[in-house]
Amino acid sequence: MNYELLCSKVVAATRLTGNFIRKESMAFDSNSIEYKGLNDMVSYVDKNAEKQLVKNLSKILPGSGFITEEDTENITDRTFTWIIDPLDGTTNFIHGIPTYSVSVALYEEDKPIIGVVYEINRGEMFATYKGGPALLNNKEIRVSKAENLTQSLLATGFPYYQFDKQPQYIQLFTDMMQKCHGLRRIGSAAVDLAYVACGRFDAYFEYNLNSYDVAAGAYLVQQAGGQIMNFTGGDEFLQTREVLATNGLLTEEILATIKKYF
Numbered sequence: 001m002n003y004e005l006l007c008s009k010v011v012a013a014t015r016l017t018g019n020f021i022r023k024e025s026m027a028f029d030s031n032s033i034e035y036k037g038l039n040d041m042v043s044y045v046d047k048n049a050e051k052q053l054v055k056n057l058s059k060i061l062p063g064s065g066f067i068t069e070e071d072t073e074n075i076t077d078r079t080f081t082w083i084i085d086p087l088d089g090t091t092n093f094i095h096g097i098p099t100y101s102v103s104v105a106l107y108e109e110d111k112p113i114i115g116v117v118y119e120i121n122r123g124e125m126f127a128t129y130k131g132g133p134a135l136l137n138n139k140e141i142r143v144s145k146a147e148n149l150t151q152s153l154l155a156t157g158f159p160y161y162q163f164d165k166q167p168q169y170i171q172l173f174t175d176m177m178q179k180c181h182g183l184r185r186i187g188s189a190a191v192d193l194a195y196v197a198c199g200r201f202d203a204y205f206e207y208n209l210n211s212y213d214v215a216a217g218a219y220l221v222q223q224a225g226g227q228i229m230n231f232t233g234g235d236e237f238l239q240t241r242e243v244l245a246t247n248g249l250l251t252e253e254i255l256a257t258i259k260k261y262f
Helices: 003-025 044-060 090-095 163-177 189-197 211-223 251-259
Strands: 034-037 040-042 065-068 080-088 101-108 111-119 124-129 134-136 153-156 182-184 203-207 227-229 242-246
Touching: 003 044, 003 080, 003 101, 003 111, 003 124, 044 065, 044 080, 044 101, 065 211, 080 090, 080 189, 080 211, 101 189, 101 211, 111 189, 111 211, 124 189, 124 211, 153 163, 153 189, 163 182, 163 251, 189 203, 189 211, 189 242, 203 251, 211 227, 211 242, 227 251, 242 251
Parallel strands: 065 080, 153 182, 153 203
Antiparallel strands: 034 040, 080 101, 101 111, 111 124, 124 134, 203 242, 227 242
């Protein structure tokens, strides 16, 4: 299989969905939102974007499976499986905050082979494929070279449910804030991971995430020379819903801090 050609087709499909979302943002009515759960919102834009994306990706690999956020189509018993979030950062989108993205990963059996994150408002297309580099608008990217937390800028996310872990998470924030340049909360896990991949963030950590939030971004980090794991240092970050992404140089120091609280 020509993974580079496959990736170019995925980039084109992802861009179409991003263009649709950008157009809809200009006249979006916040009264059209629905609640799937506590603080878990969805709009017709999410749903229509997902339908469009599933349709176009299905044309690229007929018969492939899907894991999707809005349940347009969920089929997992296939050789090839797309893991997609058509609008990562829905809360930002609804409130008119211009950081949200389209996230598309393709797995062959249980291994990632394509990762694409499109940050819509900046027009930044992050992409990678098996055997290839990590790219930002077709230019190769690498993780940062920060060697300790005192040199670093970190990203995280705040839990909007599962508040039982909130006390120790706040303790972790307090600890981290005293060791680094600062903590940033962008509001899109896919963008956070893409920013680690290109060196804007030196590391990112968050819990209570779904596979479609992180699959594409995680592969970008790995392909850009970084490391991905859960809060215990294991590889099962998609299953445990905990993600720590680093430039590789900060892994030991950050993991030791996280383990004090989790």
